[in-house]
Amino acid sequence: MKRPFCFLALMVAVILGGCGKPDFSDAEKKTIASLALNTLPLLKPDTTNRFADVPAAAALGSTLFFDLGMSRDGTVSCSTCHKIDRQFQDDLPQAVGVGRTNRRTMPLAGVARDPWFFWDGRRDSLWAQALTPLENPLEQAGNRATYAHYIKARFGERYERIFGPLPDFSGVPLNASPLGNEAEKAAWNTMNDAQRDAINRVFANIGKAIAAFERSIEPSQSRFDRFALDLATGAEPKGDAVFTPEEIRGLKLFIGKANCVTCHNGPRFTDSSFHNTGVPPVADLPPDRGRIDAVAQVQADPFNCFGAYRDGDVVACGELRFMVKDAPQLIRAYKTPSLRGAATRPPYMHAGQFSSLDEVVAHYAKAAPSVEGVSEIHPLQLSDRERAALVAFLKTLAE
Amino acid sequence: MVGKTGFFSHSVFPQAGGTRSTRQSVIRRRGTGLASIWRYLLAGLGLAALLVGVLAVVYLTAPQSAQLAGPDVSRTKKTDNGLYMASFVPERGVVRQGELESWLLTLKTKTGASVERAAIAISGGMPQHNHGLPTSPQVTDYLGEGRYRIEGLKFTMSGWWQLRFAISSGAGSDTVLFNVVL
Numbered sequence: 001m002k003r004p005f006c007f008l009a010l011m012v013a014v015i016l017g018g019c020g021k022p023d024f025s026d027a028e029k030k031t032i033a034s035l036a037l038n039t040l041p042l043l044k045p046d047t048t049n050r051f052a053d054v055p056a057a058a059a060l061g062s063t064l065f066f067d068l069g070m071s072r073d074g075t076v077s078c079s080t081c082h083k084i085d086r087q088f089q090d091d092l093p094q095a096v097g098v099g100r101t102n103r104r105t106m107p108l109a110g111v112a113r114d115p116w117f118f119w120d121g122r123r124d125s126l127w128a129q130a131l132t133p134l135e136n137p138l139e140q141a142g143n144r145a146t147y148a149h150y151i152k153a154r155f156g157e158r159y160e161r162i163f164g165p166l167p168d169f170s171g172v173p174l175n176a177s178p179l180g181n182e183a184e185k186a187a188w189n190t191m192n193d194a195q196r197d198a199i200n201r202v203f204a205n206i207g208k209a210i211a212a213f214e215r216s217i218e219p220s221q222s223r224f225d226r227f228a229l230d231l232a233t234g235a236e237p238k239g240d241a242v243f244t245p246e247e248i249r250g251l252k253l254f255i256g257k258a259n260c261v262t263c264h265n266g267p268r269f270t271d272s273s274f275h276n277t278g279v280p281p282v283a284d285l286p287p288d289r290g291r292i293d294a295v296a297q298v299q300a301d302p303f304n305c306f307g308a309y310r311d312g313d314v315v316a317c318g319e320l321r322f323m324v325k326d327a328p329q330l331i332r333a334y335k336t337p338s339l340r341g342a343a344t345r346p347p348y349m350h351a352g353q354f355s356s357l358d359e360v361v362a363h364y365a366k367a368a369p370s371v372e373g374v375s376e377i378h379p380l381q382l383s384d385r386e387r388a389a390l391v392a393f394l395k396t397l398a399e
Numbered sequence: 400m401v402g403k404t405g406f407f408s409h410s411v412f413p414q415a416g417g418t419r420s421t422r423q424s425v426i427r428r429r430g431t432g433l434a435s436i437w438r439y440l441l442a443g444l445g446l447a448a449l450l451v452g453v454l455a456v457v458y459l460t461a462p463q464s465a466q467l468a469g470p471d472v473s474r475t476k477k478t479d480n481g482l483y484m485a486s487f488v489p490e491r492g493v494v495r496q497g498e499l500e501s502w503l504l505t506l507k508t509k510t511g512a513s514v515e516r517a518a519i520a521i522s523g524g525m526p527q528h529n530h531g532l533p534t535s536p537q538v539t540d541y542l543g544e545g546r547y548r549i550e551g552l553k554f555t556m557s558g559w560w561q562l563r564f565a566i567s568s569g570a571g572s573d574t575v576l577f578n579v580v581l
Contacts, residue, residue, distance in 0.1 A: 031557075262528070262556050266497060271555035273533045318499040322534040322551025329530040376528045 022231070022248050029231060031255045036228035037221055040267040043112055047312030048305055049127045049208045052215060056162045060155065061213030064206060069150060070134065072098060072141035078133065078210065081105040087341050088217060093352020094285070097139035102285045104352045109340060110268050112215040115319045119334045119350040120294035121274060124320050125310075126214055127207035128303040134206070135179050143177035143184045148202040163205045167198035200302065204309035219268065219340045224251075224396040243396065250393025253386055258364070260390070263336045269397070274333035278368050278375030282351045289372065290350075292330040295323065331373030343391075343398035357391045470559060470578040478573035483507065483514060483566060485575045494554060496581055499534070501550045503542070508570050513545030517568035521549065523561045532562075557581045 024032065033039065051057035064070055065078045081095045082088040088108035090096075095105040103119055111117075117129035133139035134147060151159055152166050160166055172195050176187035188196065226241035237243070243251070255261045263271050274291040281288060298320065303309050305317035324330065334350045348354040354363060365387065367379040382390070475486035483506050490501045506514035519538045524531035533555045540548040554560055560579040566572065 262558060265556060271497060271533075273555040275530070318551060319534075322499065322536060322553075324531070324533065324535050327531050329524075374529050376530050 022243065024231065024252075028252065028255060031261060032228050032251070033232045034265070035224070035255075035261070035267060035269065036232065037219060037225040037267050038229060040110075040219070043215060043218075046112070046126070046211070046215075047316045048125050048310045049211055050311040051162060051205070051208045052127075052212050054162060054212060056158070057209045058212040058216060060158050060162060061209035061211065063155070063158075064210055065213055069154065070140060070142065070147070072146075076140050078130070078140075081133075081139075082108055087345055089345055091345065091347075093282075093347045095139070097133065097136070098141040099138035101136075101138045102282075102288060103350055104347070106337065107341065107345060108214060108217045109219040110338060111217060112211070113268065113272075114335075115272055116274075116298075116335065118294070120291050121335060122294035122297040123301065124298050124304050124317075125211070127204065127211035128301060130207040130210035130214070131203060131303055134203075135177055137181075143175050143180040144199050144203040145173055145176035145184075145187070147206060148172070148199045149174060151202060151206065159202075159205070162209070163202075166202065169198070171195065172199060197308070200309060204303055207303065219338070222340065222397045223399040224393075227396070240399065244392070246389050246392045247396055249386070250389035250391070251396075253382075253390050254393055258380060258382065258386075258390060260364075264339050269339035270336040272336065274330065274335055275376050276329065276331060276333045276370050276373045277364070277377050278370040279332075279334070279349045279353055279363070280368070281371055282353060285351060288351070289332055290330070291333040292326075292373075295325050295330065298323070299325075328373060329376075332370050333373070339394060339397055341398045343395040345398075357394055358387065361387045361390050469580050472578050472580050474577070476575060476577070478566065478575040480571075480573045481509065482571050482573040483575070484509070484511075485564065485566070485577075487562065487564075487577045490548065494579065494581060496554050496557065498553065499550070500552045500554075501539075501548055502536075502552055504538075504547045504549055504564060506545045506547070506566060506568075513543075514566075514568050514570060515541070515545065517547070517566050519547060519549075519567075520565040522563045522565075525556070525558055525560055527559055528556075532560075554579065554581055 046052040065082075066084075068074050068077050068080075070077055076097045080097060081090045081092075082105060083090055089105045092105065094103060095101045106119065112126055114126070115121075115124070117123040117126065118132070123129040123132055131144075134142055135144065149169060149172070152169060156166060172191065173187035175184050176191060176199070177184045178188050179185075180188070191199075223240050223243075227237055227243050229235075230237040230241050253260075254264075263273070263275060265271050276290070298304055301307070305320045306314070310317070342348070343357060346355055346357070348357070348360050354360045361382070364377060365380045365382045367375060367377045369375055474488050475484065477483070478485055486505045488503055488505075490503050494500070504519065506517055508514060521536050521538070522531065532553075534551045534553040536549050536551040538547050539550040542548055552562075558581060560581065562577045562579065563574060564577075565574050
């Protein structure tokens, strides 16, 4: 009589073991651990910006970030689109500065860890990135000569305490830039090399101050991180660290069958690289070819890593040096965005093409071909239940 | 007295008539009847549980064994036409995903001589994702003894990567492909 009971008990244990506690394979556990925020390494120094970790520079950068005076008409600052209470983004399909742009505002958490900036990577450092909207006619729409004069008049003392003496701007036009309108370009051409260099240097330092501030914007812990930490340490999850069966199914799909983790990897849920995933264009926007058109832009940028305004050694310029310059894979390729906090900041994609995570998941399951170039993703059979589970999991990254 | 048979005669069926052997056979028959129902039930449950268990094991281990049966990831191999022996290893010993890395490609001839002044072109990508390498790695230094430093490699994702080398030197031109699985 005893043996059948043992057998029964064993089988019951097997059955219960299969459908009780979250059951992850060792490989799954390893992947989950690699996504947790506690594996985020310390922020590396940015040797191309010797003010990157200077507190006074970050403080000035913070002032400039929120300063409406940093625009042509005094109505737009960095924070107009990068809203501090909205994960430093604006909830719009395309950002609106002085005019309407053709791209979605990117959130800033962990931005200092990116090797490339903007959706297409047309800038190669955080400080070079910060300069670009300042002169974009659709964003802050100013020009570098005006910014230099403004800094001297408004923040001269603070600037000089950080960056040293401001140059003599006598004879420098009030409005001049190689990227401005015809009058501003003409004014730039009347300036001598020393004047242009002086203006460029002050302009670069504006970017370096803003970058120093932005380095402090880091991702925060989510429910997923508490769950992952408990899983890794074998602790019993408590409170909101307990995942529902649906969230667990979503997590398993994310790192398994749905292949999301291939690109959305590491503690920031991004490989920081560029991919064509067949995201459709927006009808009334100008043609947008993504990374392929950004290569020439970053190479031509005088503030890139090879340029005269980089601090430190050229050895820091590996990304630019070994950049892929011409390959079909760059056509309509866009940067993999971080998924941290994504659930609470629709719309999605580089021009806000999708209004919900359901639409995003449906897009990746369908894997429609790209309008130009070749999409890297393959169609995927996902049931309605599986799609809902994926979305449920993504929400744990925003709670 | 409780002897060998005393237990039955005194405790279980003290009033039962008939011989000792009859009583024992009644007990055995009743016991057998109960046990067979249990056995069928248990066998059914057991088989069902076993089936679930086997299915679970197959389901849980299948993807892993599929991953294990991946491409050839040896770090040393003969080039496609057998002109060289090539070995390809990360300079710092470990592969770190998402970071620019330098690797060393060591080239020897069939006779084991170091290959010097080779021209090396590098290409590659991820065959399962329709894309090439995310960076353009290049040979940046010759370190002697057939060792070439290759900088600018970056493995941005987990999965199956391929690196192809087109090698040209006095010994002739040949190609070799290395698989890296992360």
